[in-house]
Amino acid sequence: MVPDLRPKLAFVLFLSVCAFAFDWQILLPLIALVLLFPFALPSYHPASDRARHLFFRFILFSIAISGAIIVLNGWILQTGERVEVLPGISLFSDGLLFGVRTAARLLLLSFSVLLFFSSTPIPTCINALQQSGLPRTVVLMLLLTLHFLDSLPERINRIFMAQEARGAPVRAGFISRTKAFFSILSPLLLSSIAESVDRGVALELRGFLLEMAPSAKPELPAQPFSPLTILLLAASFFILVISIARWLLP
Amino acid sequence: MKLSEQFTKETSGAAIPFIAFCIALNLTVGQVTSALKIPIYLDSIGTVLTAVLVGPLAAATAGALSNLLASAMGSPTMAFFVPVSLVIGLFSGTLARRGWFKQWYLVVLGGALQGVLAAVCSAPISAYLFSGVMMAGTDFLVLYFRSVGNTIMESVFYQGLASDPVDKIITYLIVFLLMRNLPRRLTGRFAGAANIPSRSA
Numbered sequence: 001m002v003p004d005l006r007p008k009l010a011f012v013l014f015l016s017v018c019a020f021a022f023d024w025q026i027l028l029p030l031i032a033l034v035l036l037f038p039f040a041l042p043s044y045h046p047a048s049d050r051a052r053h054l055f056f057r058f059i060l061f062s063i064a065i066s067g068a069i070i071v072l073n074g075w076i077l078q079t080g081e082r083v084e085v086l087p088g089i090s091l092f093s094d095g096l097l098f099g100v101r102t103a104a105r106l107l108l109l110s111f112s113v114l115l116f117f118s119s120t121p122i123p124t125c126i127n128a129l130q131q132s133g134l135p136r137t138v139v140l141m142l143l144l145t146l147h148f149l150d151s152l153p154e155r156i157n158r159i160f161m162a163q164e165a166r167g168a169p170v171r172a173g174f175i176s177r178t179k180a181f182f183s184i185l186s187p188l189l190l191s192s193i194a195e196s197v198d199r200g201v202a203l204e205l206r207g208f209l210l211e212m213a214p215s216a217k218p219e220l221p222a223q224p225f226s227p228l229t230i231l232l233l234a235a236s237f238f239i240l241v242i243s244i245a246r247w248l249l250p
Numbered sequence: 251m252k253l254s255e256q257f258t259k260e261t262s263g264a265a266i267p268f269i270a271f272c273i274a275l276n277l278t279v280g281q282v283t284s285a286l287k288i289p290i291y292l293d294s295i296g297t298v299l300t301a302v303l304v305g306p307l308a309a310a311t312a313g314a315l316s317n318l319l320a321s322a323m324g325s326p327t328m329a330f331f332v333p334v335s336l337v338i339g340l341f342s343g344t345l346a347r348r349g350w351f352k353q354w355y356l357v358v359l360g361g362a363l364q365g366v367l368a369a370v371c372s373a374p375i376s377a378y379l380f381s382g383v384m385m386a387g388t389d390f391l392v393l394y395f396r397s398v399g400n401t402i403m404e405s406v407f408y409q410g411l412a413s414d415p416v417d418k419i420i421t422y423l424i425v426f427l428l429m430r431n432l433p434r435r436l437t438g439r440f441a442g443a444a445n446i447p448s449r450s451a
Contacts, residue, residue, distance in 0.1 A: 076393045102383040113326035144270030152278045192271040193436045200264030
């Protein structure tokens with residue numbers, strides 16, 4: 001039985017709509033709420049120790065970036081009241097407010113999307129995609145991308161070290177490093193095309209590309225929408241319509 | 251020919267694993283550029299490779315999936331730029347079909363046009379949804395243009411015009427050089443083998 005991911009997706013949609021519809025005073029409590037979810041709700045616990053580590057590291061990183069966005073806007077956009085932060089260093093209120101608004105929006109968007117992916121294992125996502133009727137070629141593409149994403153950094157590192165051992169100027173001046181970029185990318189592309197051809201032949205031999213007979217297609221039971229999903233979707237739709245109307249009408 | 255038929259034709263045989271590799275390349279090429287400390291992004295190099303070797307629909311798919319996966323991997327704003335990736339994939343695929351990847355000067359012109367098109371498509375998304383702030387190095391350029399009196403929309407558009415054409419010209423030239431040097435026995439298995447430049451180009 002594939003777990004129903006629709007309530008979680010509806011929650012991400014709801015938070016994304018809120019991020020665009022509301023001002024920072026409402027977004028900050030929502031951000032705090034999202035940060036509490038991994039501790040409070042079992043369905044939002046990080047799927048693995050690695051996911052937990054990456055999720056919390058990203059939170060610290062994005063909070064630091066948001067701080068930088070606020071300070072830079074307050075420093076460069078010199079309109080509004082002058083606020084002296086340190087002796088000789090002043091920021092401006094309009095820039096600070098603009099920075100807080102955009103940072104709050106970006107933080108809520110980032111945290112809601114990452115909350116979904118850190119708490120949902122990849123196989124569950126893939127199963128859910130297949131169940132939703134996504135073509136199997138696209139599902140296979142996604143699975144193979146995950147395989148390549150896992151192996152590419154190691155391959156790049158191996159080629160990088162091999163080229164360095166051969167005397168390629170991978171750490172020399174700018175022009176030499178730019179030339180070295182080709183000496184890394186060419187073998188990477190060549191080996192990947194060769195692997196693609198091999199995998200393509202394997203797929204053809206296993207009949208993957210043949211049209212599947214209707215009787216051979218797995219019958220997946222249709223799951224009804226849960227009341228929570230319907231409530232979240234309706235709330236998102238309502239907030240979206242009201243915001244568009246407020247934006248269009250003076 | 252229907253779009254679904256064309257997509258099926260493009261994604262036969264070795265194309266599916268190759269598109270997957272190109273999506274992963276879009277997502278990881280940043281590691282190479284940061285390891286070599288060169289000031290370019292090349293985040294659509296996989297999309298353009300797919301466009302030349304496979305076709306426009308496959309390239310649009312590769313671009314869209316790259317953005318969605320990037321969104322899942324810690325850059326959530328990327329999902330909102332899926333339309334830009336679709337345009338990049340379709341445009342570069344169409345240019346490749348018309349033989350623009352066979353001569354270096356057409357490649358440069360195509361990259362410049364692609365850059366302007368990408369800037370035009372991404373500016374409204376960046377300005378209206380994110381007020382021009384993308385948590386990236388290009389935010390400094392947007393801030394600079396705003397500080398000299400431009401609106402957010404104008405600032406984002408000027409930033410796009412300043413950085414996108416250069417990035418896309420370099421991306422197109424890299425793809426052109428890579429394709430020119432690939433062995434024919436490998437590239438011949440793809441639908442876009444006829445789009446590849448010869449070594450004398």
